[in-house]
Amino acid sequence: MSHCHSEHHDHNHDHGDGHEHDHTDDITPALQNILYEQIDFSKLFTLNEDESNSGRAICQKTWAQRLEPEPELKSSADEQLLMVVPFTGQVRLHSILIRTSNSSDSPKTLKVFLNQDSIDFETASEKVPTQTLEISQTNEVQEIPVKRAYFSTTRSLALFFEDNWSNGEEEETRISYLAFKGDFMKLNREPVSVLYEAAANPTDHKTIVGIGQGVGRSIQ
């Protein structure tokens, strides 16, 4: 497993399944990788939502509530939506689960940005997304897989729903359910060990080869 070849921090090794999953779904092993408790809901925000905190509400729906029509995320001023989903640790994202509808107000293009905490619509339109996904126009829950290589160090996701299936006719976009699947690694933000010194004590350190007691000694 190549979890940590590039990280320099302390972490727990979460080897695969069994640790953070919804125990009520033992009958669906496919749901064992669902990321629910790992989403930092308090820092989750949505721009251009009609009802305040409705974006948070649809992510807070559990798997059992996925088919419920309420609450629903509706866009406000136009058909675009921008949602930032921070996680409480580091995630290797596998796929995004979404449920919309089969009408023309379902979103079409989804641009995903990696680790962009403060993004706005202008930046989202201009910047190159980490990946662009196509959402189908259906009533069922879709699981859209992502390129895992790009999303191995996800700490937050920015989801930019750029347009919907109405081709510019419908000013509103509606989403009913949103979830994520992946592996989770708890991030330890504290330093490992710290030693503060006012001045270095040379006897604490290993002598550097080639340098003797004083300056200008002959090199060994």
Next chain:
Amino acid sequence: MVLEATMICIDNSEWMRNGDYAPTRFQAQADAVNLICGAKTQSNPENTVGVLTLAGKGVRVLVTPTSDLGKILSCMHGLDIGGEMNLTSGVQVAQLALKHRQNKHQRQRIVLFAGSPVASDKKTLETIGKKLRKTNIALDIVSFGEEDDNKSEKLDALLSAVISNENSHIVHVPPGQAILSDVLISSSIFTGDGEGGSGFAAAAAAGAAAAAAAAAGGAGGFEFGVDPNLDPELALALRVSMEEERARQEAAAKRAADEASKNQTEGGESSGQGGDVAMMDASPVVPVAAADKGPDFMDEESALLEQALKMSMAESAAAAAAQGAGDVTMGDGMSEDLALALQMSMQEAAAAAAAGGTTTPASSDMSRVLGDQSFVSSVLASLPGVDPNDPSVRDVLASFQQEEEQRKNDAKGKDTEKQG
């Protein structure tokens, strides 16, 4: 105490030269801007405020959002008036300035001063409003100055396009007596600020109300110079202090009456002096009314004042009468000292009654006490060198009786005159 970054858009167009707001529109606007900056930075120390001008040579950012109040105030100096306001690009530039704020956790707000006529059409304004709503920017509009046909309609349309969860407000300030800053203080732009902002607003409102009361002689539109709807806490505090003062005065008066009956010369050392009334509008009102000698207010807080007035009227009249009577009836053969002492005690009694009396019983107690011959004669007997059986002393005592009658009649006369 919301953490917020605010951009204030100032209108420095030619329309601001007008003097319909004292001293000029531009100066009134500058005062209002200073007020808003102060309130924002006070409500949360991490709040930042920036300023840009809408007119002049073009939209120009004077200071990017900063929490340094001095910088903001100093940039208002030396601003030139001229040109035409460009509302649409001003709001866009404000949006940009907020986008590049240093602390991304701050909420975004634009305060727009619209003094000149609005040239853009309603559709454009609604589009702007939608864009602001999309990027979660709140907008406060201060509409003042020029009142052309559609201006308030357009600005209301802009507000309804921007508003989301009641985060935005509009205030229309018509020209006239009202000072722009004062209207803003009591408006939702300040009360929407939270606890910190409203504390600032309440303090400023108290100051403004005191000034207004002093100026208008306390006869302003509202009971205590503060509208209970706009600042209920302040109005309640004033009402409570009024009640407390009234209760204190009544207790003091009762004490004074007791004390007066005990020792005549010391009289009412009561703390309920007329001048001690702690209400804002009491002191200016009392001398004013005293001059008029017939105030007509029937407000509840003036009932007490009226009573006090009657008292001081009665006392001053009685004192005058007592003086006159005392002078006239001093019999001959009376030792000067005795005469002087009696006169002084009369004066003291009258003065004490006037000062201490919030109730007529005090003075009548005094009169009754002095009229009681046995008591007076016993006092006189204790004085050295006085023989109570001296006919001149008896004469004086008799004249006292007459004085009391006269004084009582005078007082009654004044009372009936007043009530009539």
